[in-house]
Amino acid sequence: MGRVCGRGLLLLALLAAAGPPAARADGAAPPAATVAVRSEHAQVQAGRPAKLEVRVADGASKAALPPSDFQLSHERLIHMVVLGADLDTFFHTHQTSTTPEAFVFSAVTFPKAGDYLLSFDGETKDDVAVSSRAKLAAAGAPKMAAFDARRVGATTVSVRPAPLADPSPAVSLASLSAPAGSGAGAGPVYEAALDGPQGAACSPGARPQAYTLKLSRREAGAKGGGGGAAAPVTDLEAYLGAPMHLATISSDLKSSGHTHGTLPKAAAAGAASKPAPAAAAAADEHAAHGRRLAGSSRRSLAQAAGGGGGAHGGSHDGMDMDMDMAGMDMGGDDKTPAAPSPSGGAAGAAQHAQHAAPAGARFGPVILAEAPMPRAGVYALVAQLRRGKELILLPFYVNCSGPAQ
Secondary structure, three states: OOOEOOOOEEEEEEOOOOOOOOOOOOOOOOOOEEEEEEEOOOOOEOOOOEEEEEEEEEOOOOOEEOHHHEOOEOOEOEEEEEEEOOOOEEEEEEOOEEOOOOEEEEEEOOOOEEEEEEEEEEEEOOOEEEEEEEEEEEEOOOEOOOOOHHHOOOOEEEEOOEEOOOOOOOEEOHHHEOOOOOOOOOOOEEEEEEEOOOEOOOOOOOOOEEEEEEEEEEOOOOOOOOOOOOEEOOOEEOEOOEOOEEEEEEOOOOEEEEEEOEOOHHHHHHHHOOOOHHHHHHHHHHHHHHHHHHHOOOEEHHHHOOOEEEOOEEEEEOOOEEEEOOEEEEOOOOOOOOOOOOOOHHHHHHHHHHHHOOOOOOEOOEEEEEEOOOOOEEEEEEEEEEEOOEEEEEEEEEEEOOOOO
C-alpha cells in the first residue's frame, strides 16, 4: 500500500472515513484518507532538524484536503504528538506555517535514533475530526535506550517543569524527574498522583479507562529534603484550550489516543465564573464549537474506519504505518477497535463546555481524564498541563492486563 515517491515523499494511511469504505479486491478496506509527508532528506537523521510537509487527501476521491479546509481545534489547525519507542522521548507540536497544499513542520528534531510514533489530530470546517498515526524511523546516533520496565505501575511522579514553547522541542521525560520530596535550590517540583485502574483491574477494550490526577507543588529553596508537605496546585491555566492534554500510547507503538482532561463539575463551574480577559479568543473558539456540536452530530474520520475519535482527541488502533525514509513497512495485523467517540449533539456540546470552562481561569489540583486502551499491554500516559510559563509533563506507565471488556 505505502510507497516512496521521489525524495522523501511518503504516503501514509489515515485511520479516517466519512462513511464505511468499500472493500478492495483483496478484501481489505481501503484507507478513507491519505497523508503525504515530504521530508527534505531521504532519511531522517537523529539530532538533525528536518522540515516536514504534511498533505491530507480524501482516500476515496483523492481530492486534497488543504489547510484552508481545516478549522482551529484546541487553538491550532493540526497537532502532532510524538513518542519514541523508549517511551521517554516526547513532544507535542504544531505546524509552523502552511502552504496552499500542506501543513509545514519546520526544524523538527528527533534527538535519538530509533522508532517514533507520530500522531496527528485536526478538524475540518464541517466538524469532521481527522486522526491518524504513523511510525518514523530515525537513523544515526545516539540510539534509544530500552524502556525501563521498573517505571510501570508507579502511581506518583515528581517532575521539574519545562519551559512553555511552541513549537515544542523533544524532551526526555526521565530527565524531568526529581526525587520525591526534593525542591531545594533547583526550582519548583511538581508531584502528581494518578488514581485509576492498573493491572488486573484495568480491562482493555472499547471503553476508555477513567483516571483522576491530583497535582501539588513544592517550592524552590525548601530545606531538609523538601521542607514540609507540598501544597495543592490551584492556579493551573488552560493549555491549548483544555485543562489538560493526555497522550496514551501503547508500548508497541500500535495504539495511540489524544484526549483532554476535564474538571470536577464544581471546579468547572467555579473556574468558568472567573475567566481572564487574555482567554477571550480561546473562549470564543470553544463557545462557537460547542454551538456547532449542539446542532450537528460530529463525525470522526478515525472512528468510522474502526478506530475511535473523541470530541477533542482521536484514538487509533489497528493500522501500523512505518515512516522509514528508505521505504515503507506496512503492518496492520491488530484490528481491535479503539475507544468510541463521545456523543455529538447536546451531550457533545455539554462535554465540550466542560473541557472549555476553565479557559483563562485558574483551577486545580484535580483533573479527570480518560485513556483509551483497546488491547492488553503497557501504555504510556503523558499528561500535559500549564502553569504560567511552565509546561508540566507527567509520565505514567500503566499495565492494562485485566479481562477484556
